Amino acid sequence: MYPGSFDPITNGHLDIIRRGCTLFDHITIGVLNNEQKSPLFTVAERIEMIQAVVAPLAETTRTTIEVDSFEGLLVDFAKRKRANCIVRGLRAVSDYEYELQMAQMNRHMQPDIETVFLMSADTYSFVSSRLVKEICFLGRSVQPFVPPIVEARLQAKFGRQPRS
Ligand code: PNS
Numbered sequence: 001m002y003p004g005s006f007d008p009i010t011n012g013h014l015d016i017i018r019r020g021c022t023l024f025d026h027i028t029i030g031v032l033n034n035e036q037k038s039p040l041f042t043v044a045e046r047i048e049m050i051q052a053v054v055a056p057l058a059e060t061t062r063t064t065i066e067v068d069s070f071e072g073l074l075v076d077f078a079k080r081k082r083a084n085c086i087v088r089g090l091r092a093v094s095d096y097e098y099e100l101q102m103a104q105m106n107r108h109m110q111p112d113i114e115t116v117f118l119m120s121a122d123t124y125s126f127v128s129s130r131l132v133k134e135i136c137f138l139g140r141s142v143q144p145f146v147p148p149i150v151e152a153r154l155q156a157k158f159g160r161q162p163r164s
Pocket of ligand 1: 004072
């Protein structure tokens, strides 16, 4: 289970999914339905973008990838999906404290599901969905940080024509 907000998916997320494919037979990407937090993209839009960018992986790996959304507790969703492992990406030390707290809490609630941390490539260690949205909103290209389809969707959200 690779859970997150994915608002939107970035090259950093994609890097973690690629790494996950070398370790797992099946990955469920769990998109948090957090409409109350006013995400930029709807769950349907986020799922569509993820499906588009993970599709090429199906041709290069034997791992099957499923994308689904969830509400409520992650461990309950993971249990429903029969996942035995939660994958989270670690970019920098600053991620660690929050991730440790979540992993310990999830372990407390569901001891049979292990959390595994994968380190993103250092190229993506500073990439986050939040910064990508801000940079795009303020008019700079986010092309190095997100797949092309995501950049196009961001441009469209902010009412700009895609670059040729
Ligand atoms: O991409 P994000 O926003 O860092 O992902 C956070 C996510 C979705 C993994 C986390 O917020 C989550 O698991 N939310 C579901 C609610 C839940 O289970 N909360 C208790 C966590 S200990």
